[in-house]
Amino acid sequence: MRHVTENNEHVNTARGNDSHEVLGASFRLTDPRQRALFLTSRPVNPVYHYAEALWYLGGLRNLDLIGHYASRRRADSRDGTTIEGSAYGARIFAARPDGAPSEFDRALELLKAEKDSKRAYLPVFEARDLDEIGHPDLPCLVGLQLLARDGYLHMIAYMRANDANRGMVCDVYSFTLIQEFAAAQLGLRLGSYTHHVGSMHVGVRDLERAGRVLEETAASPRAMPLFAAPVMPAHTTWKHIRTVLEHEELLRTNQVQYTPADIAGLDLPLYWRRVLLLFEAHRQVVNCPTEPVDRQLLEALEPGARWQFERRWPTRVATEEVR
Structure with missing residues (x-):
């Protein structure tokens, strides 16, 4: 963000959104599990992070899930019920219309057969997207790209454009979680994550907030993050993903109310039970607007996610001083 805001090469005005821009920006995370932000100047929504990643993994394009956790995504829909362009998961994880395996399954089969392959690429942007002039949902x-090397699974993401202040935070979270899931399916350790962007930019309207983030990071050069990153179990399967999505829908539609004991009794690893705890906490935020979120539930969250949740919804944890 500092590079884009202080060394911008262009002022771009695509679709009326003024932004400071640099071309051909890249960075690498040596440990992709360190995907979460812990900045008071840049509160994030840990519920949305998991919701978006699961939306992708489910191969979904409908608005029901993603629109619930981020109403702004509804503006991306052409028909009021689905999203096409930014529904990356539908292009990666959904089975093809002819019944053939998904692009993801094909890539994994390739890596199982040719462990050093350079061809395990999951395409998203298509030639037909060039015809969509003027529509915001591209x-x-x-x-x-997935690369298996020396027992590790590395991933490289290629972006045509990325907002360093907004979308990049969510994109890196989702893509590295997908990488970790792919590594589990292949029985490999988690390797590095590389992020290439054609147009890296920060909106002019966001420069003030970007400045606050840079001030905080400059004033507090402590090692980040504050919390140990949770590790997705190596035995995570598609069944676990489907189970989490099923319970998420029940919570999102307020058909169930779970206590920590209820969730502890589910046939899921702790990692995924804690994700469901987040969805239950969000259910309480939405459906019990005048009541604080259950303290026992908050205490059962993964510590980093609890820190983020309490800063995203500070008024909902007013019964106890935010740590």
Whole structure:
């Protein structure tokens, strides 16, 4: 963000959104599990992070899930019920119309057969997207490349454009979680994550907030993050993903109310039970607007996610001083 705001090469005005821009920006995370932000100047929504990643993994394009956790996504829909361009998961994880395996399954089969392959590429941006002139819902993601090397699974993301202040935070979270899931399916350790962007930019309207983020990071050069990153179990399967999505829908539609004991009794690893705890906490935020979120539930969250949740919804944890 500092590079884009202080060394911008262009002022871009695409679709009326003024932004400071640099071309051909890249960075690498040596540990992609360190995907979460812990900045008071940049509160994030940990519920949305998992919701978006699961929306992708489910191969979904409907608005029901993603629109619930971010109403702004509804503006991306052409028909009021689905999203096409930015529904990356529908292009990566959904089975093809002819019944053939998904692009993801094909890539994994390739890596199982040719462990050093360079061809395990998951395309998202398509030639037909060039015809969509003027519509805001076009894929920013060009594609993801999986590379198995020396027992590790590395991922490279290719973006045509990325907002360093907004979309990049969510994109990196989702893509590295997908990478970690892919590594589990292949029985590999988690390797590095590389993020290439054609147009990296920060909106002019966001420069003030970007400045606050840079001030905080400059004033507090402590090691980040504050919390140990949760590790997705190596035995995570598609069944676990489907189970989490099923319970998420029940919570989102307020058909169930779960206590920590209820969730502890589910046939899921702790990692995924804690994700469901987040969705239950969000259910309480939405459906019990005058009541604080259950303290026992908050205490059962993964510590980093609890820190983020309490800063995203500070008024909902007013019964106890935010740590």
